[in-house]
Amino acid sequence: MRDRHTLLEKTRRDIRRLVKKENQPAGWLGMLFYGGTLGLLFVTPMVLGAYLGRWLDTLAAGYSVRWTVSLIVLGIVTGGYNVFRFIQRH
Numbered sequence: 001m002r003d004r005h006t007l008l009e010k011t012r013r014d015i016r017r018l019v020k021k022e023n024q025p026a027g028w029l030g031m032l033f034y035g036g037t038l039g040l041l042f043v044t045p046m047v048l049g050a051y052l053g054r055w056l057d058t059l060a061a062g063y064s065v066r067w068t069v070s071l072i073v074l075g076i077v078t079g080g081y082n083v084f085r086f087i088q089r090h
Helices: 002-023 026-059 066-089
Strands: none
Touching: 026 066
16 A cells, blocks of 8 residues: 555656646757757758759759759648647647
C-alpha cells in the first residue's frame, strides 16, 4: 500500500511539473532552436533548387539561368509553405 501511495504522489508531482512547463514561455535556447528550425525549413528548398537548377542549366546549350531562377523561386514558395505548416502545428 505504501508503494502505491508513493507512486501516486510521484506521478502527481510529475504531472504538475509538465503542466507548469507547458505554460511557461520558451527560454532563449528553445527560441534559438525554434528559429534555427524555421531557417532550415525555409533555406533548404531554396539551396536544393539552386543546385538542381544550375545542374540542369549546364546540360542546356549556351548560357542559361532559366532552370536556376525557376527552381529558386519554387524553393522560396516551398520553404514558405514549410514554415507556415510548422508554425501552424506548433
